[in-house]
Amino acid sequence: MQFCDECGSMMHADGDEMVCSSCGARVAKDTEKADQFVSTEEQSGDELIETEEGANFEGKPTADDVTCEKCGHGKAWYTIKQTGSADEPPxxxxxxxxxxNRWREYN
Incomplete structure (x- = not known):
């Protein structure tokens, strides 16, 4: 990842240059470090980590406004994690x- 010297925003590749997403500043790519950078178009969701299988939910907050799809029970423990960007709900x-049974809910 490369950041703009002018404004500090993240830069993206455009041909042989790196371009600032905010102010438009352009600099030549550093070809010696180019193999260290990885560019992605968007997050696929495959790399999101759901709560570990062995996680201990007991003692966590309880939701009584949910229904388990597997058994129909109306109470579940829950945890909250920020899986998207900061401006998206957890x-x-x-x-x-x-x-x-385990499941997740996107707000």
Whole structure:
């Protein structure tokens, strides 16, 4: 990742130059470091990490406004994680208190 010397914003590749997304400043690519950079178009979601299988939900906050799709129980423990960018709402990860089924809810 390369940041603009003028305004500090993240730069993106445009041919043989790096261009600032905010102020438009342009600099030549550093070909010696080019193999260290990885560019992606968008996040696919495959790399998002859901709560670990062995995570202990007991003692976490309880939601009683949900229904487990597996057993129909109306209470689940939950945790909240920021899985998207900071300007997007967080994701709630649930574990049914009855059967242990896990699911997530995007707000």
């Amino acid at each position: 994701t709630r990860f649930f574990k049914c208190q009855e059967c242990g």
